[in-house]
Amino acid sequence: MNRLVARLSALRAERRKALSLFVTAGYSIAEETVPLVIELVTSGADVIELGIPFSDPIADGPTIQASSEVALRNGITLERTLEMVKQIRERCDIPLVLMGYANPIFKFGLAEFLDACKHVGADGTIIADLPLEESDEYRMHATKRDIASIFLVAPTTTDERLEQIDRASTGFLYCISVTGVTGGRKALAAQAESFLIRARKHVKSNPLLAGFGIATPNDARRVAMHCDGIIIGSALIELLGLPHNSHRLEQASAFVRAIRTALDS
Amino acid sequence: MKRMAEALPDQKGHFGTYGGRFVPETLIPALQDLERAYSAVKNDSSFQKELSMLLKDYVGRPTPLYFAKQLTNHYGEGKIYFKREDLCHTGAHKINNTVGQILLARQLGKQRIIAETGAGQHGVATATVAAMMGLRCAVYMGTEDMTRQEINVARMRLLGAEVIPVTSGTKTLKDATNEALRDWVTNVRETFYVIGSVVGPHPYPMIVRDFQSIIGRETKAQMMQREGRFPDYLVACVGGGSNSIGLFYDFLEDDVKMIGVEAAGLGVETSYHAATLTAGTPGILHGSYSYVLQDNAGQILPAHSISAGLDYPGVGPEHSYLKDRGRVTYVSVTDDEALEAGLMMTRIEGILPALESSHAIAYLRYLMPKSSVKDIIVVNLSGRGEKDLTAITKAFNQSRTSERLL
Numbered sequence: 001m002n003r004l005v006a007r008l009s010a011l012r013a014e015r016r017k018a019l020s021l022f023v024t025a026g027y028s029i030a031e032e033t034v035p036l037v038i039e040l041v042t043s044g045a046d047v048i049e050l051g052i053p054f055s056d057p058i059a060d061g062p063t064i065q066a067s068s069e070v071a072l073r074n075g076i077t078l079e080r081t082l083e084m085v086k087q088i089r090e091r092c093d094i095p096l097v098l099m100g101y102a103n104p105i106f107k108f109g110l111a112e113f114l115d116a117c118k119h120v121g122a123d124g125t126i127i128a129d130l131p132l133e134e135s136d137e138y139r140m141h142a143t144k145r146d147i148a149s150i151f152l153v154a155p156t157t158t159d160e161r162l163e164q165i166d167r168a169s170t171g172f173l174y175c176i177s178v179t180g181v182t183g184g185r186k187a188l189a190a191q192a193e194s195f196l197i198r199a200r201k202h203v204k205s206n207p208l209l210a211g212f213g214i215a216t217p218n219d220a221r222r223v224a225m226h227c228d229g230i231i232i233g234s235a236l237i238e239l240l241g242l243p244h245n246s247h248r249l250e251q252a253s254a255f256v257r258a259i260r261t262a263l264d265s
Numbered sequence: 266m267k268r269m270a271e272a273l274p275d276q277k278g279h280f281g282t283y284g285g286r287f288v289p290e291t292l293i294p295a296l297q298d299l300e301r302a303y304s305a306v307k308n309d310s311s312f313q314k315e316l317s318m319l320l321k322d323y324v325g326r327p328t329p330l331y332f333a334k335q336l337t338n339h340y341g342e343g344k345i346y347f348k349r350e351d352l353c354h355t356g357a358h359k360i361n362n363t364v365g366q367i368l369l370a371r372q373l374g375k376q377r378i379i380a381e382t383g384a385g386q387h388g389v390a391t392a393t394v395a396a397m398m399g400l401r402c403a404v405y406m407g408t409e410d411m412t413r414q415e416i417n418v419a420r421m422r423l424l425g426a427e428v429i430p431v432t433s434g435t436k437t438l439k440d441a442t443n444e445a446l447r448d449w450v451t452n453v454r455e456t457f458y459v460i461g462s463v464v465g466p467h468p469y470p471m472i473v474r475d476f477q478s479i480i481g482r483e484t485k486a487q488m489m490q491r492e493g494r495f496p497d498y499l500v501a502c503v504g505g506g507s508n509s510i511g512l513f514y515d516f517l518e519d520d521v522k523m524i525g526v527e528a529a530g531l532g533v534e535t536s537y538h539a540a541t542l543t544a545g546t547p548g549i550l551h552g553s554y555s556y557v558l559q560d561n562a563g564q565i566l567p568a569h570s571i572s573a574g575l576d577y578p579g580v581g582p583e584h585s586y587l588k589d590r591g592r593v594t595y596v597s598v599t600d601d602e603a604l605e606a607g608l609m610m611t612r613i614e615g616i617l618p619a620l621e622s623s624h625a626i627a628y629l630r631y632l633m634p635k636s637s638v639k640d641i642i643v644v645n646l647s648g649r650g651e652k653d654l655t656a657i658t659k660a661f662n663q664s665r666t667s668e669r670l671l
Contacts, residue, residue, distance in 0.1 A: 055564040056439070056550065058446045059289040065433065077562040102287050103549040107563030129287045129549070133277060154291035156453060161294070179291055180451035 004095035004123040004148050004171045007046055008207045008228070017263040018172075018229025019220075020047035020209055021236055021256065022099065024067040025084055026076030027053075028241050028248075034087045036240070036249060041094045043253040044260030048088070049126070049231065052081045052100030059101075059128040061183030063234040067241065078104050078113070082120050089121035097124040097150065097171070102134075114141045124148030124171040132165055139168060148172070153203075155179045155195040162202040173206040174231070175199055177213055177223060183234040184215035189222035196226035217262035224263055232259065273583070278467020278553075281589065283582035286466040288446070288552045295453045300468045302373050307475075312368065319364050320479065323397070324354050326361075328480075330487040330643070335613040340633035343640035346496070347616075348484050348512065350647045357619065357648030358480060358508045360390035363459055365476035367394045370457035377456045378402045381445040383410055383438030383504070384574030384621060385417025386648055387461030392426035402426040405445040407436040410573045413656045435567040438504075438577045442551050462505025463581030466552030470581050477511025484643055485515055492641060498632065499523045501645035502624040503542065503595065504575035506584045508647035513593060522594070525584065526628045528570035529597035539568035540597040541580040542588050555582040571600035571660060572620035574648075598627040604660055606630070607650060619648035620656065 011018050021040050025033055037048050053071035057064060078100070085096055098117060105113050105127060117125060125147060130138060132151060142149035148171025153162055156179060166173055177192035178185065192210060199208055210223050211231030224230050239252045278284045286296060306312040320326040328349045337345045350358035363380075370378060378395045380402070382388030388404040395402035404421055408430045411418050421428050434440040442464075449458040463470045463477070481499075488496055499516060501509035503525040513523050530538035538544065541556045548557040550565055558566040558578035568578040587593040598606075607623035610616055618626060625644050636642065650657070 055434070056443050058443050058551070059291075059450065061447070069434075072564060079562075101549075103557075103559065103565070104563035106549060107559065107561070128289055129552070131286060131288065131290055131293050133293075134285050134287060152290045154289070156291050156294045158294060165290075176289075176291060179453060181447050 002123050002146050002148060002171070003093060004047065004097065007095045008172060011046060012207065012228060017224040018046045018207070018209060019044060019260060019263055020049055020229060020231040021045045022049040022051060022231060022233030023240070024051040024053055024064060024071050024237060025081040026071035026074045027067040027237065028070055030074040030076060033084050036252065037088050038091060039249050039253050040256055041092055043256035045094065045256060046229070047095045047097060049097045049099045050081060050085065052078050052098060052104060054101040054104055057101060059181055061181040061234060063237050064182050067237050078108050082116050085122050086120040095123045096121065097126060098122050099126040099128065102127050102130045110138055111141050114145050114147055117147050118145045122147065124150050126150045126152070126174060128152070132168055135168065143170070150174055152176055153199060159198070159202050162199060166203045166205050169206050171206070172209045172228070173203055175208050175210040175227060177210045180212065182212050185213045188213045188219050192223050193226060196223070200226065217258045220259045221262040221265065230263070273586070274467060274471050278471070280583045280586035283555050283585040284467055284470060284553050286552060287549045287554065288466045289450055291450050292453060292466070296466055296468065298373065302369055303468055303472055306369060306372060312372070316365055316368060320361065324360050324364060325352060326479065327483045327487070328352050330484060330491065333614055336610070339613060340629065342633050342638055343636040343642050345629065346641065346643045347646040348480060348643055350480060350508065350645060351616070351618065351622070351649035355386070355390045355393050356651065357386040357390070358477060358511060359387040359461060360393065361479055361511070362461065362473050362476040362507065363387070363390040363394045366457070366459045366472065367398055367400065370400065370459070371398060373457060375455060375457035376400060377452065378459055379405070379445055379448050379456055380459045380461060381405045381438065381441040382461065383441065383576060384572065384619070385410065385414040385421065385652060386574060388426070388428070389417050389420050389424070391459050392421045392424035395426065396424045403429055403448070405429050405431050405441040405448070407431045407438060407441045409436040410438065410441070414573055414652055415655060416652050437573065439565065439568070446551065462507040463510050463583060464505045464551055464553065464579055470553065470583055473507050474510045474514060474583060477507050478514040480508065480511035480645065481513060481515035484512060488643070495519055495521050496641040496643045497522060498636070498640065498642040500526065500625050500628055500632065500642060502526045502575060502621050502647060503580060503584060504528070504539065504577050504621065505579065506581040508645050510581060510583060512643070512645045517592065523592070524628060524632065525593050525595045526624045527595060527597040528572055528575035528624055529599045530569040530571070532599055533597055536566070537569035538597070539570040539575050539577055541578060542584060542595040543597045547585065550579040553582045555585040556580050556588070571603065571656065572624065574619070574621040575624065596628060596631070598624050600660070601664070602627040604657065607657065616646070617650035618646055619650045620653045622647045
């Protein structure tokens with residue numbers, strides 16, 4: 001069974017909320033990503049999403065954009081991201097998801113990319129700018145290799161589309177909690193609530209994980225009440241980018257532990 | 266070849282393998298709404314009547330088709346005509362599209378307009394029509410472009426638009442488009458995004474093409490009246506490709522040769538150019554699959570052109586299709602060739618062209634020696650050059666030939 005699917009169904013059985021953490025591969029130091037991921041797993045992550053840097057990340061706010069630019073300057077490519085997955089997989093069995101934009105993946109080749117995912121031990125993929133209508137080939141290749149093809153839904157997604165996307169998605173359904181790009185914002189939980197309640201009604205096949213803008217233990221706890229788990233990216237990445245801060249990993253770890261505690265309380 | 270243009274794009278917005286809709290899910294419902302609204306107004310006589318009236322009385326259409334006698338004599342072959350889009354209100358063809366899209370925005374009940382701009386012509390055209398219709402307007406512009414097109418920045422602000430400086434990436438049109446897309450993702454419910462070229466996710470390449478195709482329709486009628494026949498060649502510059510597709514579209518099924526001129530910057534053999542169709546490969550940028558400038562890892566490369574309006578590493582998907590089909594020939598000219606052509610045009614015809622349009626004019630030095638006395642050439646003079654005075658003066662001051670030229 002796919003590690004991601006197995007982990008999420010185990011959590012559901014235990015009535016625990018999933019914590020998925022996004023980090024940009026190769027940020028802020030290329031060599032730090034693998035030990036960072038191991039640290040995050042130890043601190044309580046259930047799923048790790050590794051971001052493949054792209055020059056023009058239109059779904060991302062300033063924090064992830066900047067991390068992408070740094071990662072690209074660090075020479076991170078899709079190949080090197082896959083290599084990191086391989087190194088992480090040699091050290092632990094955490095479910096790993098690769099998240100990126102269509103162009104680097106298409107340039108690599110869709111089938112070749114999913115072959116490589118299988119080979120290095122990635123469990124799922126998210127392509128931020130590949131909506132359902134353009135995804136036939138992608139889903140076919142992913143299904144054939146038992147890689148989860150995770151789709152996103154947004155507050156603007158209609159009820160009918162929620163159901164269509166739920167049927168197409170595997171692994172989980174990524175709920176964009178509020179209309180907008182990635183990154184923290186005020187009054188998040190209240191805005192997210194109504195969408196998650198609506199999504200819950202229409203989503204039957206997949207666990208619902210909510211992301212975009214969740215930045216504090218309080219956000220995490222409140223949002224998680226309406227879904228199966230949460231995804232944190234920008235707030236974690238901000239901790240990793242503090243210049244000359246030798247306690248980066250410890251601070252990231254403390255942050256994740258605080259989120260974990262809030263989710264489990 | 267017959268009817269090939271009529272059927273495209275298909276239901277999913279594809280021109281052959283190109284085009285489509287590669288954007289975050291948040292925008293998909295808005296694009297579907299836009300598609301529905303557009304197909305409703307396409308055959309709505311009151312919408313079309315209002316559009317025609319604005320194009321006539323506000324934009325100043327039809328624009329003249331000017332026989333350039335001096336330039337024709339200079340080359341001694343063929344007959345050169347210019348389609349005078351530079352005489353449109355606000356100084357370029359861009360307003361043909363902004364009038365149409367902002368009428369659509371009103372139809373959809375949107376109160377806020379956003380746009381991206383490179384040369385500033387699309388920004389000015391958007392700010393102008395937004396002012397006339399009483400809508401709020403924000404324009405994203407790279408800080409490098411704000412410097413080289415400072416006059417247009419002042420115009421947009423005067424028109425009441427907010428000009429939002431973009432400092433990410435290359436600080437030019439590509440990054441301005443990224444920021445406009447992020448704004449739209451965030452404010453999609455109340456905001457209408459007026460895309461300025463035949464790029465972006467479906468249905469934009471189709472909508473912008475349709476609104477710009479008036480250029481070719483007028484040219485056809487004017488040509489029949491003047492010469493009693495179609496031209497032999499159409500020449501237009503290509504950045505994203507809106508003025509060129511506007512001129513070409515109505516002629517696609519006719520026996521007319523078409524040439525799209527890209528910006529070769531410092532040369533296509535260098536890494537400082539914007540010749541996407543000449544030197545790029547297919548990929549995904551700003552929501553559609555088309556030729557792009559990219560590296561082996563699929564990262565988008567920075568473009569370069571002296572012309573801010575052509576300084577873009579992508580191109581409209583329909584152009585990619587027309588290139589692969591061999592229907593349009595795409596060529597490129599350098600910064601220096603464009604500057605020289607613009608100067609010559611100014612000196613012998615008394616018309617100062619935009620740097621973008623100067624690229625189309627510059628190709629005549631290659632085309633005219635190959636053409637015969639009987640050949641008729643129509644060049645799209647897409648915009649006027651006042652906005653470029655600073656950039657042109659600076660370029661000539663830096664160039665060794667400055668004394669000879671100025």
